[in-house]
Amino acid sequence: MRHRLLLVIGMLVTLVTQTFAQTTNTAPRFNTRFEGASLGKIMAVGENEFRCAVAGQYDERGRNRQVSWFYFRMENVAKRPLTLTFTELEGEYNDKPGSVSMDKTDQPVISYDQQNWSYQTNTAWNAETKELTLRFTSEQDTVWVALLVPYTHATLLKCLADIERSPHALVEVMGSTVQGRDLHVVTVTNPDIPAAQKKTVWLQARQHAWETGTSFTMEGALRWVISDDPAAKALRDKVIFKFTPMLDPDGCATGQVRFNANGYDVNRHWNKVDLQHKEFLKLMPEIWYAKKTILAHHAQHPIAVMINLHNTKTEYMDTQASDDASQAMFQKLFDNLQSQTLFDPTRKLGIRLVTSGDANSMYHDAKVPVALMELRTLSGPKLGRYTTHEDRLKYGAQLIRVMAETVVEK
Numbered sequence: 001m002r003h004r005l006l007l008v009i010g011m012l013v014t015l016v017t018q019t020f021a022q023t024t025n026t027a028p029r030f031n032t033r034f035e036g037a038s039l040g041k042i043m044a045v046g047e048n049e050f051r052c053a054v055a056g057q058y059d060e061r062g063r064n065r066q067v068s069w070f071y072f073r074m075e076n077v078a079k080r081p082l083t084l085t086f087t088e089l090e091g092e093y094n095d096k097p098g099s100v101s102m103d104k105t106d107q108p109v110i111s112y113d114q115q116n117w118s119y120q121t122n123t124a125w126n127a128e129t130k131e132l133t134l135r136f137t138s139e140q141d142t143v144w145v146a147l148l149v150p151y152t153h154a155t156l157l158k159c160l161a162d163i164e165r166s167p168h169a170l171v172e173v174m175g176s177t178v179q180g181r182d183l184h185v186v187t188v189t190n191p192d193i194p195a196a197q198k199k200t201v202w203l204q205a206r207q208h209a210w211e212t213g214t215s216f217t218m219e220g221a222l223r224w225v226i227s228d229d230p231a232a233k234a235l236r237d238k239v240i241f242k243f244t245p246m247l248d249p250d251g252c253a254t255g256q257v258r259f260n261a262n263g264y265d266v267n268r269h270w271n272k273v274d275l276q277h278k279e280f281l282k283l284m285p286e287i288w289y290a291k292k293t294i295l296a297h298h299a300q301h302p303i304a305v306m307i308n309l310h311n312t313k314t315e316y317m318d319t320q321a322s323d324d325a326s327q328a329m330f331q332k333l334f335d336n337l338q339s340q341t342l343f344d345p346t347r348k349l350g351i352r353l354v355t356s357g358d359a360n361s362m363y364h365d366a367k368v369p370v371a372l373m374e375l376r377t378l379s380g381p382k383l384g385r386y387t388t389h390e391d392r393l394k395y396g397a398q399l400i401r402v403m404a405e406t407v408v409e410k
Helices: 001-024 153-164 214-226 230-236 248-252 278-283 286-298 324-340 359-364 389-408
Strands: 027-033 041-045 051-052 073-074 081-087 090-092 098-101 109-111 118-119 123-126 131-137 142-146 169-176 182-188 198-205 239-244 304-314 315-317 370-376
Touching: 001 278, 001 389, 041 182, 109 389, 123 286, 142 370, 153 169, 153 182, 153 214, 169 286, 182 214, 182 286, 198 389, 214 230, 214 239, 214 389, 230 389, 239 286, 239 304, 239 389, 248 389, 278 315, 286 304, 286 359, 315 324, 315 359, 324 389, 359 370
Parallel strands: 051 081, 198 239, 198 304, 304 370
Antiparallel strands: 027 073, 041 051, 073 142, 081 131, 090 098, 109 118, 109 142, 123 131, 169 182, 182 239, 315 370
């Protein structure tokens, strides 16, 4: 009798253990152990319903919390009707609390292979709690979820490896980041024609890690200028193309938002970074090396036009250049882009005569004709739909071509 009782108890323990293990192994799991991933605390409120806090990032003073990036993987979710509510979205911008970077217009993207991404339209915005809810049923057991289509540091390195194979391209390291990652500068031109006979066109991207659209635009530009397209071949004879493709590789690799590993905004301190004082090299090496490289080239071969790429919910171009020639050139560029490319501005060319700390301040340092370009992350009238990463690759080729043609024709 006792033997039978022990046998029954043993069978019950085995059954409970197996049931618990099966439940544990098949419950949805969140994973952020990969490049570029980011997510805060997760709270389950149902079998397939979760509240997901967005991690955000603070500046060097513990201020200006930026909340505009999430990227994570879910496992054990095949055929599950998932409900994800993104919380803690309220942050601070330019020392003004209450900033909320997400709203009813945001449509997160999902992928089953990290290559093909699709916007999700089944979203709901709670204006009172400032929370974004996403609902979808996963087609496969593993799914990646992000605010925007990701573009990681590893993706850039693969791209640069391809670019470096071109006889027209030179990929160099101009310095390293706070965490020791390489900062690259790329030159594309016909090396057999003297530099003195050419214009210089400069394109810069990814000063803010969350702005992934700028990297797709950069890659599109890089791949076009080394191509066999007749226009690219002709322009390489007349133009020195310079690219600083990713100014915050630390943030891009670790899933950050806007600040370098020391907490400094990579687009807010250019006017303060003095190349004669090494403390800036320690605190903001990303700005220090880029500024040094740009100004050194400009001193030898004046830059004809430079664009700093960013992305937000609207699309526009601003410059601090105050001389008539530079303003006329930027207006011509603006008009050419609007008529010949996917550029779809929400307002006219902006002339900001008040000096700010972004990379545009190099105009005041050394008369570099530089402009900031914001690329829309949402739907616009020209496309009539949300912008895809394929659109951004296409636009990169268009942008660099029109930049070069505008100054060559000048």
